[in-house]
Amino acid sequence: AQSVAQPEDQVKVAEGNPLTVKCTYSVSGNPYLFWYVQYPNRGLQFLLKYITGDNLVKGSYGFEAEFNKSQTSFHLKKPSALVSDSALYFCAVRDSTDTGRRALTFGSGTRLQVQP
């Protein structure tokens, strides 16, 4: 079974400050990891993914994420937050070794609030 935990329901940061949204995962094999963002009344928008290789992944809108295998974590980061980054963020995982399972398992989401 695969699972994702996002331990923080909400993260608040001031504009211009760095932000981190936490995610830990559990899979039987190697993980494929994703971050999605959801704005009000919108579907999920893809930010970035980790498949293999470099542990630091760069994505859209200046976001990046660091894969840490020993800590089974995939935290989302941004050096300087913008008010427009305020949204709901979801981490998702898929087990790369389970070829029959292609669905994503999502965390419960973290609401990011960037204050002016």
Place this chain on the structure above:
Amino acid sequence: DAGVTQSPTHLIKTRGQQVTLRCSPKSGHDTVSWYQQALGQGPQFIFQYYEEEERQRGNFPDRFSGHQFPNYSSELNVNALLLGDSALYLCASSLRWVGDGLNEQFFGPGTRLTVL
């Protein structure tokens, strides 16, 4: 290039009724997955269709059924609606086979179903 489209945007039904939601995948995609996102939660996988067959199913009752058409579009049907079926229903499209086996999913804006 049109992304994933879903219809209708909103829907209100009463308990016991049946509902059909529709999804057109992103151009070039052949696989459609459906997710249920209850208020305040992450998306939960319902099922996935490829080559007009259900290939994988999450933990949802048989009241939830689907169909995929030759043009890759898909429908989600829910029978005997319950109050607890009220949610945002998201459709995601992807390519079944991509070089490294990863099928990145692109999401539509969703259909918000309210059951009274």
